[in-house]
Amino acid sequence: MSDLSASALPGTTAASCAHAIEQSTRAEAALAAAEAKCHAQGVRLTPIRRQVLATLYGTHRPLGAYDLAEQLAPKGRRLAPITVYRALDFLIEQHLVHRLVSLNAYVACPHAHSDGKPVAFLICEACGGVDEIEQPALAEALSELLSGEGFQSRTTTIEITGACAHCGDGSAVARSL
């Protein structure tokens, strides 16, 4: 996916890292695509579902359900977490959001994949940014391994923590995803 190709700006800090910039530039298009997808599926992106998704698309960091409840709260009030969880369940079902088990947090999915193929998340411990990589060869190899073991996988996400190309050594590598 070339939408993730990052030519890191020199001197970007954690507060305005390349992830944040990438995320904000594609948030609107991603939300529009999500709306079209729901329409095509005949499911409703209700206002609360849309708000949860928009909030997730608006940040480069994974958010927990309570963070979401707080951010979406009308002034002074807090949204019931159950409301947020229900919206998240829907969004996960529609493959618009993924749950990161290691962080117990959620990220909006920028890809248009719709099945249970394995996806890998690269979680940067420095800037908090998360990149989702779709790598058919990886997915295939993993599926083969699992069926070889006769293992029925329930979760299909791989979570790798470390330092992203922007934070690692300051010089972003050319990426070819």
Ligand SMILES: [Zn+2]
């Ligand atoms: Zn970052």
Ligand SMILES: [Zn+2]
């Ligand atoms: Zn995804």
Ligand SMILES: [Zn+2]
């Ligand atoms: Zn980083």
